[in-house]
Amino acid sequence: MIRVLLADDEVMIRAGIRSILTTDPAIDVVAEAGDGREAVELTRAHRPDVVLMDVRMPGLDGLTAAAQVRDLAAVIILTTFDEDDYVTAALDAGAAGFLLKASDPRELLLGVHAVAGGGAYLSPRIAKKVIARWDGGGFANGSAARARIAGLTERERAVLAGVGRGLSNQDIGAELFVAESTVKAHVSGILRRLGLNNRVQAAILAHEAGLTGR
Numbered sequence: 001m002i003r004v005l006l007a008d009d010e011v012m013i014r015a016g017i018r019s020i021l022t023t024d025p026a027i028d029v030v031a032e033a034g035d036g037r038e039a040v041e042l043t044r045a046h047r048p049d050v051v052l053m054d055v056r057m058p059g060l061d062g063l064t065a066a067a068q069v070r071d072l073a074a075v076i077i078l079t080t081f082d083e084d085d086y087v088t089a090a091l092d093a094g095a096a097g098f099l100l101k102a103s104d105p106r107e108l109l110l111g112v113h114a115v116a117g118g119g120a121y122l123s124p125r126i127a128k129k130v131i132a133r134w135d136g137g138g139f140a141n142g143s144a145a146r147a148r149i150a151g152l153t154e155r156e157r158a159v160l161a162g163v164g165r166g167l168s169n170q171d172i173g174a175e176l177f178v179a180e181s182t183v184k185a186h187v188s189g190i191l192r193r194l195g196l197n198n199r200v201q202a203a204i205l206a207h208e209a210g211l212t213g214r
Contacts, residue, residue, distance in 0.1 A: 003048040004029050018032070020108055021112070023109075024109050036062055039069070051066075053075055053076065055079040056079075064093070066093040070095070070198070074097070075095045075096060075097070076111055078101060079098075079101065092197060094197045095200070096115040098123060103125070107123060118180075118187070120200045145205055159187060160206045165206075165212050170183075
């Protein structure tokens with residue numbers, strides 16, 4: 001069961017999102033928050049697997065709240081806005097996903113499952129724009145990206161390639177014949193060594209370095 005916390009200051013929006021989530025028997029909405037500060041408190045109290053976080057909320061905005069809970073749960077930013085600044089700020093805050101409220105409801109369910117499994121998810125509407133425009137903290141081209149990953153081991157490169165293809169830790173483990181916990185440890189080590197905040201940044205780097213076969 002995937003435990004989800006829903007944070008949005010508009011009651012009707014929360015009700016609509018909850019109604020979509022409850023169509024999936026594998027998802028359980030364990031709590032709802034009406035502002036960022038409450039979202040942080042409820043995340044610490046309920047320890048959900050995924051937090052769906054709006055950007056604009058009173059008291060504490062969603063991006064600040066995401067940065068405070070990213071070590072406790074996978075965060076998906078769910079917003080009306082798809083401007084580059086919002087996307088970049090969400091990734092810098094450690095969000096594992098970015099979805100638009102206008103997206104197909106199926107995207108919401110796919111995103112929740114993806115990040116709960118240790119993966120990352122960007123709305124297809126903005127994924128190409130993110131890869132094309134966001135420099136990921138200094139790797140804006142293939143040669144720079146390849147130089148950045150030069151110190152990784154062969155196994156770490158294989159794990160990073162899986163991240164770049166959007167695979168979950170479980171899927172990567174199955175491909176490499178290693179335990180999911182081993183993959184998780186590799187991913188954490190890769191993020192730390194390369195100075196990345198989250199799997200989305202790692203996925204972009206993998207694309208730029210040519211690890212995904214594009």
